[in-house]
Amino acid sequence: MVAYTTAPGDVEMGLEERMVVLVEKKSSTGHMWKVAVALLVVALCLGSVLLLACYWSGKPYLMTQSGHTEALIKNDIAEKTDPHTTLRRISSKAKAAIHLEGSCEEDCENLQGQLEWRSGQGQAFAQGGFRLVNNQIVIPQTGLYFVYSQASFRVSCSDGDEEGAGRRHTPLSHRIWRYSDSLGRKASLMNAVRSACQNTVQEDSYRDGQGWYNAIYLGAVFQLHKGDQLWTETNQLSELETEDGRTFFGMFAL
Structure with a gap:
């Protein structure tokens, strides 16, 4: 300026x-x-x-x-891939739920397919009115329920023959029965059948006594009524694996 x-x-x-x-x-x-x-x-x-x-x-x-x-994420993924852990976690958050562990310690064949279920030990529990009576689950209230069960087997496919001609196509079955007053009789809720010892390629492992291992898993949603009873029937009980949560039975309300 x-x-x-x-x-x-x-x-x-x-x-x-x-x-x-x-x-x-x-x-x-x-x-x-x-x-x-x-x-x-x-x-x-x-x-x-x-x-x-x-x-x-x-x-x-x-x-x-x-x-x-990253380590926590890997551990969480490993836990989520285990169906036993996943079902246990979901059912524990439900209002009414029961989870049972299978047991067959002595004279399993005399149980006539009735695998013994136990509550209150290991990961087993019951809440929301569920009861275990005479080895059967009693439904507390009418409603929708997710019912599940798994039976794990380890079958020895070798019969001791020197030629190695082991057992062939041994049938394995696992079934869930339901009795309801509305039906007036028992009815099959779910069932599955598999054949063991069908793989001749693995005969060497059979001769070594390792056996054939597999599991039958059942799971679906059903409309159940108060007072209904559910139980399981399993064959080849002497070949059943019951440790480490391999065989279980349970359900939870939706």
Whole structure:
């Protein structure tokens, strides 16, 4: 900004002889803007340095947390792939649920297909009015229920013949029965049949006594009535595997 002023002249001089001097006055506004811009640039630089320092100081912790989280995720995936653990977790959150562990410790063949079910041991439990009476589950209320069961077998396919001609196509079966007053009789709720010792390629392992291993799993949703009784029937009880939660029976309300 430029301003003009008139310097005082000799009073006695005429208007024609007066001297006019131009004086330039610089404004301070431009200088203030330059200072403000410089301070802003400095502040941005300092902020960037602080952010970078915080990032690098926290990176080892983040890496450690990431590794820990990855391990937890792997463990969680391993647990979710186990059907026994998954069913146990779901049923434990239901209002009415029961989960039983199978047992066949002595003289299994004399049980005539009635695998002994036990509550209150291992992972077994009962809640919401479910009862185990005479080896049968009694339904507490009318409604929809998810019913499930698994029977695991280990069959010795070698009969001791020197030629190695072991047992062939040994049938394995597992069934869930239901009795309801509305029906007035028992009815098959679910069942499955499989053949053991059908794989001749694995005869060497049979001769070594390792046997043939497989499981029959049953599971579906049913409309059940209060007072209904459910139980299982399984053949080849002497070949049954009952340890480590391999054989179980349960249901939960939906």
